Amino acid sequence: MKIFDTLNTFMLEKVKPLAFRFENQPHIVAIKNGFIVLLPFLIIGSFMMILLIPPYPEDTTSGFGQAWLALAKELSEPLWRVFQMSFNAISLFACASISFYLAKEYKITPLHTAVLSMMAFLLLCMPYQNSSADITYFGGKGLFVAIFIAFYVTELKRFILRCNLSIKMPKEIPVAVAQSFNTLIPILAVLLTIYPFALLIEHYFQASVPVVFEQFLAPVVQASDSLYTLLILTALIHLLWFFGINGALIFIQLWTPFLLVNLGENLKAFQAGEPLPFVITNGFWDFYVTHGGSGGLISLCILLVLFSKSKLCKNIGRVGIVPVCFSIAEPIIYGLPILLNPIFLVPLLLAPLVNGALAYFAHSLELVPAMVILVPWTTPAPIGAYIASGGSVSAAVLSVLLIILDALIYYPFFRLYDKICQEKEANGKEITQ
Structure with missing residues (x-):
């Protein structure tokens, strides 16, 4: 336990402050909040694509399928327009x-800065020739250029103001007017x-800026x-969670632009x-790797509810079962606790690693399709996998099988902890871990 105590001290005294500073770094905060704002538009755009391309063949005998196909054909133009101006922008x-x-x-003055950044983006990413504009890079392909422009314009304006x-x-001029004039120099x-x-x-590359960015970042996107990237990030995120550091807030923020680019290319x-080119997207992470929240804790919660003999474990399971169905795992992480509990370190790391590896191989073997729709991460995993894959039953089945497998991984550790809690309850001792 001395090694564990040393590691715990190191994580809390050295790593946690660094993680906190990184999480609150202005550019990271801007990316996180910026993408949160985009989610409703992305979700609406994704569902427009579901309506546009029904999961039925043209010769289907299903009455519902025929009606859906007819509706998609009739409304294709307005649905496509909504998709273009939401997901594809x-x-x-x-x-x-x-x-x-x-x-x-x-x-x-955030609003003026945002409008200025949009102007710069249009200047770089919307070629204009023969009275027509190309909006190819309004979608996922232009995402990295968009982030670069947002940072550059904001930092440039900050430098000018400093x-x-x-x-x-004059002081008599209204504040809004004065702020507008202050934007002229930026x-x-x-x-x-x-x-x-x-x-x-x-001139130098014989290609536009977004094309050069795309080519330069292609190896990183791949x-x-x-x-390997999936397993490394999964291990780091869950190791940090064990020490009470929300690793997802750190790494997923940086990974999100890549996941959205992957999703856009799949769509x-x-x-x-x-053929869909990318395996790992937002839906892959949410509904295969971390169903029920980080660590695949819906499986542990089911064990707590169904098989606990300890009052503490049973009560924590009952409290946490509804939140984990919607991928909110904090009641289990802090209530059981998983946090700094050496009994659960192995399954907390092992379950999501196994989930990611098996789901990745299932995609490689074409047992399940890749994700094409952005679905809210709070959607129950099997339902989310079904919708995100464009209506694939095999995706929902894989999600259910991974939940069952995680329950098997957690079971021996759950039994050990439940037994320890029983003994402490029988002796009237307070349960801390």
């Missing part, structure tokens, strides 16, 4: 929302730096879809009837 929205929250962290390079207006600064940069890139391929 994610980069434009992300540029504005991330810039808004970063400016808010810096206290520098140097007091602003138009001084606008000029953006135009005089962003546009020459775009021309230089296009790495984000690898089994594009799904629409074109082509």
Whole structure:
């Protein structure tokens, strides 16, 4: 236990403060809050795609399927328009929302900054020729450029304001008008730096800025879809959770742009009837790896409710069963507790690692399809897997099988802890771990 105590001290005294500073770093906060704002638009856009492409063949004999196909054909134009201006405009929205929250962290008129970032994004990512505009990079392909522009524009405006390079207006002028005039110099600064940069890139690489970004980051995007990346991040996130550090808030924030790019490419391929290129998306993580919250704790909670002989374990299970069905695991993590409880360290790490590996191989063997729809992470796992995969029963079955497998992984550790709790209750001792 001395080694465990040393590790615990190291994590709490060294790692936790670093994690806290990282989690509260302005750019990380801006990415997190910016993507939270986007979720409703992404979800609506995803469901438009479900309506546009029913999971039924053209020659289906199902009355419901025939009606759905007819409806999709009749409403294809308005549904497609909604999809284009919601899910397929994610980069434009992300540029504005991330810039808004970063400016808010810096206290520098967030709305003006967000609009300025949108202007810069349109300048770089919307080629305009022959009276027509190309919006290819409004979708997931332009996401990394959008983040770069949001950071650059906000930091540039912050630098200008810190140097007091602003138009001084009389005090009698309304604040809103004065703030608008203060944006003139940042606008000029953006135009005089962003546009020459775009021309230089296009001249040197013979390609637009988003194309160059896409090519440069292609190896990183591919790495984000690898089994090794999945297992490493899964282990790190759950190890941090064991010490009371929300690892998901740290790593998933950085991983989210890649997951959304993967999802966007899958959706594009799904629409074109082509093979889906990426395995790991938001839905893969939410409904296979961490169903019931981090650690796959819905399985442990089921064991607590059905098989506990200890009053504590039984009561914690009853309290936590509803939240974990919606992937909220904190009542179990802090109530049982899982936190700093050496009995549960092994299954807390092992269950999600096994989930990720098996789900990845199931996709590789084409036993289940990849995810194409963004579904809220609070959706119960089998239902979420079914919807996110475009209506695949095999995806829902895999989710259920992983929940059962996790229950088997947790069972011996659960029995040991339940027995310890029983003995302490019989002796009238307080249960701390």
